[in-house]
Amino acid sequence: MELAYYSDYAVRLVNSEDPARGQDELTSVDAVRALFGAASQAARRANESDVTRLRAVRARLRSVFEAADEGDEVRAVDLLNALLMEFPVSPQVSGHEFRDDDGRPKWHMHIADHPANATAGYAATAAMGLAFQLTDLGVDRLGICRAAPCRNAYLDTSTNRSRRYCSDRCATRANVAAYRARKRLETEERASRADADAADRSRRADRTGRTAEKTQARSATGDR
Secondary structure (H helix, E strand, O other): OOHHHHHHHHHHHHOOEEOOOOEEOOOOHHHHHHHHOOOOHHHHHOOHHHHHHHHHHHHHHHHHHHHHHOOOHHHHHHHHHHHHHHOOOOEEEEOOOEOOOOOOEOOEEEEOOOOOOHHHHHHHHHHHHHHHHHHHHOHHHEEEOOOOOOOOEEEOOOOOOOOOOOOHHHHHHHHHHHHHHHHHHHHHHHHHHHHHHHHHHHHHHHHHHHHHHHHHHHHHHHHO
């Protein structure tokens, strides 16, 4: 398993909360274990204390994504480095997967799973994975969903750095909202032009009426 894969740990933890709607999925030990996955040894070590500890780590990871999304690269890196220093990792070479052609181990870097507690293990894994993604792809690949009120974090792995939403659902919702906004604006502009045309016709009719009255008045004076 490549270390960059572990960046998903950061995304999952950050997105366990929906601050705009006041929703939080991280409310129990079972929720903590679900973040790790059922097969994780660290998940089995989780207890009630990890709920509070992971929430604190979540807030700090969200700050990394928000700083990156705002274009503040230095702040994003500083915040991430602080997490790396507080939650150091123990990397090791692993070969539990095999190549199909010759059966030799497929060696890769792996994070050793022997932290002091479940939160420390999760935080170290998430921070290291995020660090590898950041240095490999760039700070600007860390983003916050633009489909309000969603504030989910995401990693942009697109080839043209075009991702702006956390999911296809949010992208569709944002596109529909933008389409409806354009239609409302077009309707308002048409109504405004219609009102302006009506006002212009009224002014022309008024001027025509006054001109006719003046002509009639001059004619009546001439007749006398």
